[in-house]
Amino acid sequence: MTQEATAVQPFVMDTAFWTATIIFLLAYAVIVSEKIHKTIIALFGAGLMLVLKILEQHEAFHLEELGVDWNVIFLLISMMVIINLMRPTGVFEYIAIKSAKFGKGDPFRILVIFAIVTAVLSALLDNVTTVLLIVPVTILIAEALEVDSLPYLISCALASNIGGTATLIGDPPNIMIASKAQLDFMDFIYNLAPIVVVMMIFYIFAIKLIWGKKLKTREELKQRIMSMNENEAIKDPVMLTKSLVVLGIVLTGFVLHGTLHFQPATIALFGAGLLLLLSKTDEPHHILAEVEWPTIFFFIGLFIIIGGVVKVGLIKWMSTKVLEITQGDLFATSMVVMWFSAFASAFIDNIPYVATMNPLIIDMAKQLWPNVSGIQLLQHPDLMPLWWSLALGACLGGNGTAIGASANVIVVGMSEKAGKKISFMKFMLYGMPMMIMTVVIATIYVWLRYYVLKM
Amino acid sequence: MKAKDLMIPLQEYLKPDTSLKEAANILRTAKRDEERFGVKGLPVIDEKGTMVGFLSIGDILKAVFPSYMSLMNLGDFTWDGMVEDMAKKAGNKKVSEMMTKKVISVPEDAPLMECVDHMIKNNVKRLPVISKDGKITGILYERDVFFAITRAMLDENAGGGK
Numbered sequence: 092m093t094q095e096a097t098a099v100q101p102f103v104m105d106t107a108f109w110t111a112t113i114i115f116l117l118a119y120a121v122i123v124s125e126k127i128h129k130t131i132i133a134l135f136g137a138g139l140m141l142v143l144k145i146l147e148q149h150e151a152f153h154l155e156e157l158g159v160d161w162n163v164i165f166l167l168i169s170m171m172v173i174i175n176l177m178r179p180t181g182v183f184e185y186i187a188i189k190s191a192k193f194g195k196g197d198p199f200r201i202l203v204i205f206a207i208v209t210a211v212l213s214a215l216l217d218n219v220t221t222v223l224l225i226v227p228v229t230i231l232i233a234e235a236l237e238v239d240s241l242p243y244l245i246s247c248a249l250a251s252n253i254g255g256t257a258t259l260i261g262d263p264p265n266i267m268i269a270s271k272a273q274l275d276f277m278d279f280i281y282n283l284a285p286i287v288v289v290m291m292i293f294y295i296f297a298i299k300l301i302w303g304k305k306l307k308t309r310e311e312l313k314q315r316i317m318s319m320n321e322n323e324a325i326k327d328p329v330m331l332t333k334s335l336v337v338l339g340i341v342l343t344g345f346v347l348h349g350t351l352h353f354q355p356a357t358i359a360l361f362g363a364g365l366l367l368l369l370s371k372t373d374e375p376h377h378i379l380a381e382v383e384w385p386t387i388f389f390f391i392g393l394f395i396i397i398g399g400v401v402k403v404g405l406i407k408w409m410s411t412k413v414l415e416i417t418q419g420d421l422f423a424t425s426m427v428v429m430w431f432s433a434f435a436s437a438f439i440d441n442i443p444y445v446a447t448m449n450p451l452i453i454d455m456a457k458q459l460w461p462n463v464s465g466i467q468l469l470q471h472p473d474l475m476p477l478w479w480s481l482a483l484g485a486c487l488g489g490n491g492t493a494i495g496a497s498a499n500v501i502v503v504g505m506s507e508k509a510g511k512k513i514s515f516m517k518f519m520l521y522g523m524p525m526m527i528m529t530v531v532i533a534t535i536y537v538w539l540r541y542y543v544l545k546m
Numbered sequence: 547m548k549a550k551d552l553m554i555p556l557q558e559y560l561k562p563d564t565s566l567k568e569a570a571n572i573l574r575t576a577k578r579d580e581e582r583f584g585v586k587g588l589p590v591i592d593e594k595g596t597m598v599g600f601l602s603i604g605d606i607l608k609a610v611f612p613s614y615m616s617l618m619n620l621g622d623f624t625w626d627g628m629v630e631d632m633a634k635k636a637g638n639k640k641v642s643e644m645m646t647k648k649v650i651s652v653p654e655d656a657p658l659m660e661c662v663d664h665m666i667k668n669n670v671k672r673l674p675v676i677s678k679d680g681k682i683t684g685i686l687y688e689r690d691v692f693f694a695i696t697r698a699m700l701d702e703n704a705g706g707g708k
Contacts, residue, residue, distance in 0.1 A: 181619055183618070184618055184619055184620065184622075184623070188623055223617065224618070226614065226617075227614035227615065227617045227618045227620060228618065228620065228623075230612070230614045231612075231614065231615070231620055231623060231624075234612070234628075234631075235625060315625040318625075319622075319623045320622070323622040323623075324619065324622060324623075326619065505613075505614065505617075508613040508614075509612060509613055509614050510635075
């Protein structure tokens with residue numbers, strides 16, 4: 092077999108192939124088993140890929156096709172820095188208390204308002220940050236009203252996963268898909284946000300059915316909520332103004348980044364730098380230390396592991412198999428991708444899952460349209476529904492179980508600390524039906540919009 | 547001066563499975579010197595006689611403070627009677643759940659400066675004193691160290707090497 096000039100080697104099941112495949116499978120198995128922290132495994136696996144020369148260091152660090160996706164890394168870091176600078180201003184406490192008062196102290200109204208606020212915040216921030224900001228307040232409100240906090244906790248996780256699906260920055264799978272497929276912020280707004288709004292409407296009807304009648308409180312307890320003064324939450328109005336201006340610039344930048352030819356990470360990095368400057372802090376190490384470095388290094392490690400299996404051809408082999416199963420029918424492929432992604436993401440972390448699926452879909456496209464390349468290939472009109480199906484499946488699938496999304500893990504952990512343990516089965520009892528409901532809506536949407544109406 | 551010269555010999559202690567309710571009451575009424583003034587903390591000792599932790603008033607405060615409150619600035623959004631409600635719930639927790647498990651202690655023959663070092667670096671006001679066979683024999687209080695220091699300051703004849 093002749094050597095090709097491309098970075099991806101011709102497909103041979105040689106030693107390198109099997110070594111890379113074994114590292115990949117073992118790493119994923121240990122990540123799923125949770126025996127060792129996932130970040131450690133990802134970094135160790137990445138180290139093995141490099142040391143065993145499956146991937147050269149320059150390929151891992153500098154090649155877009157095989158290496159670390161710095162666009163994802165810097166987008167995540169920058170958004171975390173912006174949020175870390177905003178948190179002490181008290182704006183998130185303000186929003187939460189204001190929402191509770193807007194609900195007039197009525198337990199079910201508050202549940203609905205919190206679901207909407209969580210969904211919107213999740214669309215703009217990452218889901219973990221959102222639930223970390225919302226859950227403490229929801230428990231406080233439930234205590235004040237002397238109602239069961241369980242509906243608020245579970246709804247917070249579910250709504251954040253639905254809301255996060257709507258935008259490029261809402262959920263890590265979308266950030267990764269956008270970067271690989273070179274999609275911009277508005278592509279996500281046009282293609283995913285409308286159906287997420289529909290899902291939220293269905294979601295609110297569903298929680299009305301489940302919890303509507305159960306949540307009752309006494310009039311005098313409502314007064315506890317109504318007498319809270321949300322303005323007291325604002326600790327630093329000057330910094331708040333600066334933060335809102337920078338956030339405004341960043342969001343405008345996201346809306347325009349496709350037109351202006353900026354990568355999302357450029358916009359976010361600029362915003363983080365600007366807000367750091369405006370904050371006049373001389374101790375940036377505090378703000379920077381609060382970045383979730385384990386998550387960031389998990390991504391870095393995963394990208395390198397995936398780079399290894401892409402290079403040896405495992406992903407290409409897998410994509411061939413998927414096409415064989417669906418016989419090249421793209422509607423069938425979309426549906427398989429969406430439903431498989433949903434159930435896979437319900438049980439394993441959707442980040443490694445999407446990291447694997449991205450190159451798989453690109454390889455699939457290469458086989459379907461061998462004469463097309465670059466952005467014409469990545470955004471081939473017939474390929475687009477596949478990207479949306481992957482995004483919808485991977486994000487919404489997170490709702491299926493307590494371990495399906497990082498947001499769920501955080502909610503379960505926090506509620507256990509608060510003395511309100513949510514078991515795996517209890518979460519699934521609510522999460523799985525919600526997941527299936529939203530994925531059914533997504534299925535109808537993808538079929539109708541991209542295959543019937545072809546919009 | 548050594549730790550054992552200034553310590554107050556152990557009189558009362560708590561057991562790990564005592565409820566917080568009972569423990570708080572013991573803290574409230576415990577002997578301090580000869581009179582009953584209440585104490586700010588007591589060691590927790592298991593059935594084998596080993597010290598397994600220390601329960602202080604601060605731990606009781608933490609027991610009524612909900613974990614979610616420490617995650618955000620929610621102090622402005624509480625209501626009258628909240629502490630009392632939480633106290634009722636916390637009363638049935640066990641001492642072992644709330645006690646400080648990593649206890650800074652000193653051996654009986656620890657020099658006084660070593661004790662001061664522990665108090666300053668770990669920000670503790672009480673140091674359990676442990677005998678050679680590993681049993682707790684007394685507690686060294688910040689107050690008594692302070693008295694020793696003031697005696698040295700006021701008494702010009704007092705020497706350190708005694």
